[in-house]
Amino acid sequence: MAYLDYVSDEILIEEVKYILDKAVAKRKAAEKEFNKNVIDPFGALFESPVFDRHAEWKESEMIRQCQKTIQNHVGTFHQKLLGHVDGWEDLGTGGVVDLVCEGKKIIAEVKNKYSTVTGGKLAEQYHSLEGLVTPKHSRFKGYCSYFVNIIPRKPDRLNQVFTPSDKETGKLCPVNEDIRVIDGASFYTLVTGRPDALKELHAVLPQVIEHIYKTVYKVKGFSISDSADFSSYFDLAYKKKP
Numbered sequence: 063m064a065y066l067d068y069v070s071d072e073i074l075i076e077e078v079k080y081i082l083d084k085a086v087a088k089r090k091a092a093e094k095e096f097n098k099n100v101i102d103p104f105g106a107l108f109e110s111p112v113f114d115r116h117a118e119w120k121e122s123e124m125i126r127q128c129q130k131t132i133q134n135h136v137g138t139f140h141q142k143l144l145g146h147v148d149g150w151e152d153l154g155t156g157g158v159v160d161l162v163c164e165g166k167k168i169i170a171e172v173k174n175k176y177s178t179v180t181g182g183k184l185a186e187q188y189h190s191l192e193g194l195v196t197p198k199h200s201r202f203k204g205y206c207s208y209f210v211n212i213i214p215r216k217p218d219r220l221n222q223v224f225t226p227s228d229k230e231t232g233k234l235c236p237v238n239e240d241i242r243v244i245d246g247a248s249f250y251t252l253v254t255g256r257p258d259a260l261k262e263l264h265a266v267l268p269q270v271i272e273h274i275y276k277t278v279y280k281v282k283g284f285s286i287s288d289s290a291d292f293s294s295y296f297d298l299a300y301k302k303k304p
Contacts (some may be wrong), residue, residue: 065266068254072144078141078270080288081132088131092124114285138176140212144172144253159194159207163253169194176215184226188236190236191224194239205240212246216235217300220245221252239250247300253297264296 067073106119113119139162145152151167161170171187173179179187191207194200209224224243225234235241244252250259270291277286286292 065175066259066262067145067257067268068148068259069146074143074266074276075270075274077139077143077146078267079274080142081135082271082274085128085132088128089124090126096120096124126174133174137178140173140174144250147253150253158294159191159202161253162202164278167205168208168252169202169205169209169212172210172212172249175213176211178211182229185228185230185235188224188226188228188241191241192235194236196238207241208249208252209243209248211243212249213299214245218245219248219249245300260300261296264293268292 065074101123106123110116110119113122138155138298142152144161144274146151149163151162151164153159153162159169162168169191171191179270187209191209194202195205195207195261197203213218214220221244223239224241225237228235248261250263251257253259256262268286272285275281
């Protein structure tokens, strides 16, 4: 039985492995070059009471560095994975936009978290999308554009016009129905047609990660035994309040 209905197992494993490879490489680099990085000696001491011994603090610091690497690539993971859904294309890093669906006339800029782009940068994002969907001779004239926040600020579903504050004018950006902001769960549904597509992905990730560690990294007996605990974070990020 396939992991997901909207991308093949081969593609899912490939994209998950890409992220895990980054994390493994960073872990090895952190162990090898730990003392080459400038550690805040004061911060380390203030953190020390939280740990029983120095070795635990050092382990925590290396994990923190790995987490940062993973978080920097999770947005790209979603972009690449959705680019494999039938009818969708990932234009890659540095493209004029992240995702395109010519059949539905949709373009999207994908960010992993609502806080990835903040302040005046939000208006820049608006104008970037505006410059793609409004000019008469643009390839994307008549398309609907989406600014995607995979992890939203609140767990409520969001699909509305994008009108950030523009510090250049001191006003909100003009309402344009073709320039929208959307949360990750809603966007996965829009792309795949499946109401719980993002939740389905999160649910199978432990199995995929275990498969990669056992078959590719050759770690015998590897398992994420407490995956149910991790699933609670999905509900906190996306579950609708009654």
